[in-house]
Amino acid sequence: MTGQNDNGFTRIQCTVNGVPRSLFIDVRKSLLELLRQDLGLTGTKEGCGVGECGACSVLVDEVLVDSCIYLAVWVDGKAIRTVEGEARDGRLSPVQQAYVEEGAVQCGFCTPGFIMASTSFVEKHQGQEVSADQIRKGHAGNLCRCTGYQNILKAVEKSLKP
Ligand code: FES
Ligand code: FES
Structure with missing residues:
Protein backbone atom coordinates (compact mmCIF):
# COMPACT_ATOMS: atom_id res chain seq x y z
CA MET A 1 0.00 0.00 0.00
CA THR A 2 1.39 3.42 -0.94
CA GLY A 3 0.77 6.55 1.15
CA GLN A 4 -2.74 7.81 1.70
CA ASN A 5 -3.46 11.15 -0.03
CA ASP A 6 -5.38 14.08 1.43
CA ASN A 7 -8.68 12.80 0.11
CA GLY A 8 -8.36 9.47 1.93
CA PHE A 9 -7.48 7.47 -1.16
CA THR A 10 -4.57 5.07 -1.49
CA ARG A 11 -3.15 2.60 -4.00
CA ILE A 12 -3.19 -1.13 -3.38
CA GLN A 13 -2.00 -4.14 -5.36
CA CYS A 14 -3.81 -7.46 -5.25
CA THR A 15 -4.99 -10.26 -7.47
CA VAL A 16 -8.68 -10.89 -8.07
CA ASN A 17 -9.48 -14.33 -9.43
CA GLY A 18 -5.88 -14.65 -10.59
CA VAL A 19 -5.76 -11.27 -12.38
CA PRO A 20 -3.24 -8.72 -10.99
CA ARG A 21 -4.89 -5.41 -10.08
CA SER A 22 -3.51 -2.02 -9.11
CA LEU A 23 -6.34 -0.03 -7.54
CA PHE A 24 -6.68 3.51 -6.22
CA ILE A 25 -9.28 3.24 -3.50
CA ASP A 26 -11.06 5.09 -0.72
CA VAL A 27 -9.57 3.78 2.53
CA ARG A 28 -13.08 3.66 4.09
CA LYS A 29 -14.39 1.29 1.45
CA SER A 30 -15.26 -2.31 2.28
CA LEU A 31 -13.99 -5.18 0.17
CA LEU A 32 -17.62 -5.85 -0.81
CA GLU A 33 -17.94 -2.30 -2.16
CA LEU A 34 -14.63 -2.63 -3.99
CA LEU A 35 -15.74 -5.85 -5.66
CA ARG A 36 -19.25 -4.77 -6.58
CA GLN A 37 -18.84 -1.04 -7.29
CA ASP A 38 -15.28 -0.68 -8.57
CA LEU A 39 -14.73 -4.05 -10.25
CA GLY A 40 -18.30 -4.87 -11.32
CA LEU A 41 -18.11 -8.28 -9.66
CA THR A 42 -21.73 -8.35 -8.53
CA GLY A 43 -21.81 -12.10 -7.92
CA THR A 44 -20.84 -11.37 -4.32
CA LYS A 45 -24.04 -10.25 -2.57
CA GLU A 46 -24.86 -7.85 0.24
CA GLY A 47 -27.38 -9.28 2.68
CA CYS A 48 -27.11 -7.94 6.21
CA GLY A 49 -24.05 -5.72 5.71
CA VAL A 50 -22.89 -6.42 9.28
CA GLY A 51 -21.12 -9.79 9.15
CA GLU A 52 -24.06 -12.01 10.08
CA CYS A 53 -25.37 -13.72 6.93
CA GLY A 54 -22.36 -14.72 4.81
CA ALA A 55 -23.92 -13.60 1.50
CA CYS A 56 -20.77 -11.55 0.88
CA SER A 57 -18.29 -14.41 1.59
CA VAL A 58 -15.09 -14.46 -0.46
CA LEU A 59 -11.65 -15.98 0.02
CA VAL A 60 -8.66 -13.74 0.85
CA ASP A 61 -5.42 -15.71 0.71
CA GLU A 62 -7.65 -18.81 0.99
CA VAL A 63 -9.29 -17.59 4.22
CA LEU A 64 -13.08 -17.20 4.15
CA VAL A 65 -14.07 -13.64 5.05
CA ASP A 66 -17.23 -11.55 5.18
CA SER A 67 -16.32 -8.90 2.64
CA CYS A 68 -18.92 -6.43 4.02
CA ILE A 69 -16.91 -6.02 7.24
CA TYR A 70 -13.45 -6.41 5.69
CA LEU A 71 -11.72 -3.21 4.61
CA ALA A 72 -10.60 -3.13 1.00
CA VAL A 73 -7.16 -1.80 2.01
CA TRP A 74 -6.54 -5.05 3.91
CA VAL A 75 -6.29 -6.99 0.63
CA ASP A 76 -3.12 -5.14 -0.36
CA GLY A 77 -0.63 -7.81 -1.48
CA LYS A 78 -3.24 -10.58 -1.20
CA ALA A 79 -5.17 -12.89 -3.51
CA ILE A 80 -8.97 -12.66 -3.62
CA ARG A 81 -11.27 -15.37 -4.94
CA THR A 82 -14.89 -14.60 -5.73
CA VAL A 83 -17.64 -16.74 -7.20
CA GLU A 84 -16.92 -15.33 -10.67
CA GLY A 85 -13.52 -17.05 -10.69
CA GLU A 86 -14.67 -20.54 -9.78
CA ALA A 87 -15.84 -21.79 -13.20
CA ARG A 88 -12.94 -22.45 -15.58
CA ASP A 89 -12.99 -22.79 -19.37
CA GLY A 90 -16.77 -22.83 -19.41
CA ARG A 91 -16.98 -25.60 -16.78
CA LEU A 92 -18.46 -25.18 -13.34
CA SER A 93 -16.19 -25.95 -10.39
S1 FES B 1 -23.66 -9.12 3.85
FE1 FES B 1 -24.18 -10.39 5.53
S2 FES B 1 -22.25 -11.03 6.31
FE2 FES B 1 -21.78 -9.61 4.76
S1 FES C 1 -31.65 -17.39 0.45
FE1 FES C 1 -32.71 -18.22 -1.24
S2 FES C 1 -31.53 -19.95 -1.83
FE2 FES C 1 -30.67 -19.24 0.04
Whole structure:
Protein backbone atom coordinates (compact mmCIF):
# COMPACT_ATOMS: atom_id res chain seq x y z
CA MET A 1 0.00 0.00 0.00
CA THR A 2 1.39 3.42 -0.94
CA GLY A 3 0.77 6.55 1.15
CA GLN A 4 -2.74 7.81 1.70
CA ASN A 5 -3.46 11.15 -0.03
CA ASP A 6 -5.38 14.08 1.43
CA ASN A 7 -8.68 12.80 0.11
CA GLY A 8 -8.36 9.47 1.93
CA PHE A 9 -7.48 7.47 -1.16
CA THR A 10 -4.57 5.07 -1.49
CA ARG A 11 -3.15 2.60 -4.00
CA ILE A 12 -3.19 -1.13 -3.38
CA GLN A 13 -2.00 -4.14 -5.36
CA CYS A 14 -3.81 -7.46 -5.25
CA THR A 15 -4.99 -10.26 -7.47
CA VAL A 16 -8.68 -10.89 -8.07
CA ASN A 17 -9.48 -14.33 -9.43
CA GLY A 18 -5.88 -14.65 -10.59
CA VAL A 19 -5.76 -11.27 -12.38
CA PRO A 20 -3.24 -8.72 -10.99
CA ARG A 21 -4.89 -5.41 -10.08
CA SER A 22 -3.51 -2.02 -9.11
CA LEU A 23 -6.34 -0.03 -7.54
CA PHE A 24 -6.68 3.51 -6.22
CA ILE A 25 -9.28 3.24 -3.50
CA ASP A 26 -11.06 5.09 -0.72
CA VAL A 27 -9.57 3.78 2.53
CA ARG A 28 -13.08 3.66 4.09
CA LYS A 29 -14.39 1.29 1.45
CA SER A 30 -15.26 -2.31 2.28
CA LEU A 31 -13.99 -5.18 0.17
CA LEU A 32 -17.62 -5.85 -0.81
CA GLU A 33 -17.94 -2.30 -2.16
CA LEU A 34 -14.63 -2.63 -3.99
CA LEU A 35 -15.74 -5.85 -5.66
CA ARG A 36 -19.25 -4.77 -6.58
CA GLN A 37 -18.84 -1.04 -7.29
CA ASP A 38 -15.28 -0.68 -8.57
CA LEU A 39 -14.73 -4.05 -10.25
CA GLY A 40 -18.30 -4.87 -11.32
CA LEU A 41 -18.11 -8.28 -9.66
CA THR A 42 -21.73 -8.35 -8.53
CA GLY A 43 -21.81 -12.10 -7.92
CA THR A 44 -20.84 -11.37 -4.32
CA LYS A 45 -24.04 -10.25 -2.57
CA GLU A 46 -24.86 -7.85 0.24
CA GLY A 47 -27.38 -9.28 2.68
CA CYS A 48 -27.11 -7.94 6.21
CA GLY A 49 -24.05 -5.72 5.71
CA VAL A 50 -22.89 -6.42 9.28
CA GLY A 51 -21.12 -9.79 9.15
CA GLU A 52 -24.06 -12.01 10.08
CA CYS A 53 -25.37 -13.72 6.93
CA GLY A 54 -22.36 -14.72 4.81
CA ALA A 55 -23.92 -13.60 1.50
CA CYS A 56 -20.77 -11.55 0.88
CA SER A 57 -18.29 -14.41 1.59
CA VAL A 58 -15.09 -14.46 -0.46
CA LEU A 59 -11.65 -15.98 0.02
CA VAL A 60 -8.66 -13.74 0.85
CA ASP A 61 -5.42 -15.71 0.71
CA GLU A 62 -7.65 -18.81 0.99
CA VAL A 63 -9.29 -17.59 4.22
CA LEU A 64 -13.08 -17.20 4.15
CA VAL A 65 -14.07 -13.64 5.05
CA ASP A 66 -17.23 -11.55 5.18
CA SER A 67 -16.32 -8.90 2.64
CA CYS A 68 -18.92 -6.43 4.02
CA ILE A 69 -16.91 -6.02 7.24
CA TYR A 70 -13.45 -6.41 5.69
CA LEU A 71 -11.72 -3.21 4.61
CA ALA A 72 -10.60 -3.13 1.00
CA VAL A 73 -7.16 -1.80 2.01
CA TRP A 74 -6.54 -5.05 3.91
CA VAL A 75 -6.29 -6.99 0.63
CA ASP A 76 -3.12 -5.14 -0.36
CA GLY A 77 -0.63 -7.81 -1.48
CA LYS A 78 -3.24 -10.58 -1.20
CA ALA A 79 -5.17 -12.89 -3.51
CA ILE A 80 -8.97 -12.66 -3.62
CA ARG A 81 -11.27 -15.37 -4.94
CA THR A 82 -14.89 -14.60 -5.73
CA VAL A 83 -17.64 -16.74 -7.20
CA GLU A 84 -16.92 -15.33 -10.67
CA GLY A 85 -13.52 -17.05 -10.69
CA GLU A 86 -14.67 -20.54 -9.78
CA ALA A 87 -15.84 -21.79 -13.20
CA ARG A 88 -12.94 -22.45 -15.58
CA ASP A 89 -12.99 -22.79 -19.37
CA GLY A 90 -16.77 -22.83 -19.41
CA ARG A 91 -16.98 -25.60 -16.78
CA LEU A 92 -18.46 -25.18 -13.34
CA SER A 93 -16.19 -25.95 -10.39
CA PRO A 94 -16.84 -29.34 -8.72
CA VAL A 95 -18.66 -27.57 -5.87
CA GLN A 96 -20.83 -25.55 -8.26
CA GLN A 97 -21.61 -28.69 -10.27
CA ALA A 98 -22.63 -30.54 -7.10
CA TYR A 99 -24.95 -27.66 -6.12
CA VAL A 100 -26.66 -27.96 -9.51
CA GLU A 101 -26.95 -31.75 -9.32
CA GLU A 102 -28.32 -31.68 -5.75
CA GLY A 103 -30.72 -28.80 -6.36
CA ALA A 104 -29.01 -26.76 -3.66
CA VAL A 105 -30.20 -23.42 -5.05
CA GLN A 106 -33.62 -21.85 -4.54
CA CYS A 107 -33.81 -18.05 -4.95
CA GLY A 108 -30.00 -18.05 -5.26
CA PHE A 109 -29.25 -14.95 -3.23
CA CYS A 110 -27.17 -16.76 -0.63
CA THR A 111 -25.62 -19.11 -3.18
CA PRO A 112 -22.41 -17.22 -4.13
CA GLY A 113 -21.47 -16.91 -0.46
CA PHE A 114 -22.33 -20.55 0.19
CA ILE A 115 -20.30 -21.63 -2.85
CA MET A 116 -17.24 -19.86 -1.44
CA ALA A 117 -17.80 -21.34 2.04
CA SER A 118 -18.24 -24.81 0.55
CA THR A 119 -15.19 -24.38 -1.67
CA SER A 120 -13.09 -23.41 1.33
CA PHE A 121 -14.44 -26.36 3.33
CA VAL A 122 -14.00 -28.91 0.53
CA GLU A 123 -10.45 -27.77 -0.29
CA LYS A 124 -9.48 -28.19 3.37
CA HIS A 125 -11.15 -31.59 3.80
CA GLN A 126 -10.82 -33.24 0.37
CA GLY A 127 -10.62 -37.01 0.66
CA GLN A 128 -11.24 -36.96 4.43
CA GLU A 129 -14.12 -38.57 6.30
CA VAL A 130 -16.20 -35.70 7.63
CA SER A 131 -19.47 -35.78 9.51
CA ALA A 132 -22.63 -33.88 8.65
CA ASP A 133 -22.02 -31.87 11.82
CA GLN A 134 -18.58 -30.80 10.62
CA ILE A 135 -20.08 -29.66 7.32
CA ARG A 136 -22.79 -27.72 9.17
CA LYS A 137 -20.19 -26.06 11.42
CA GLY A 138 -18.08 -25.25 8.34
CA HIS A 139 -21.04 -23.28 6.98
CA ALA A 140 -22.18 -21.76 10.28
CA GLY A 141 -21.50 -18.24 9.02
CA ASN A 142 -23.85 -18.58 6.07
CA LEU A 143 -27.62 -18.18 6.23
CA CYS A 144 -30.18 -19.26 3.63
CA ARG A 145 -33.56 -17.59 3.90
CA CYS A 146 -35.10 -20.22 1.65
CA THR A 147 -33.92 -22.84 4.16
CA GLY A 148 -32.27 -25.01 1.53
CA TYR A 149 -29.72 -26.38 3.96
CA GLN A 150 -30.34 -30.09 3.42
CA ASN A 151 -29.51 -30.01 -0.27
CA ILE A 152 -26.48 -27.81 0.36
CA LEU A 153 -25.26 -30.43 2.83
CA LYS A 154 -25.72 -33.14 0.20
CA ALA A 155 -23.85 -31.06 -2.38
CA VAL A 156 -20.89 -30.63 -0.04
CA GLU A 157 -20.88 -34.36 0.77
CA LYS A 158 -20.82 -35.09 -2.98
CA SER A 159 -17.97 -32.60 -3.57
CA LEU A 160 -15.84 -34.27 -0.90
CA LYS A 161 -15.92 -37.63 -2.65
CA PRO A 162 -12.82 -38.34 -4.76
S1 FES B 1 -23.66 -9.12 3.85
FE1 FES B 1 -21.78 -9.61 4.76
S2 FES B 1 -22.25 -11.03 6.31
FE2 FES B 1 -24.18 -10.39 5.53
S1 FES C 1 -31.53 -19.95 -1.83
FE1 FES C 1 -32.71 -18.22 -1.24
S2 FES C 1 -31.65 -17.39 0.45
FE2 FES C 1 -30.67 -19.24 0.04
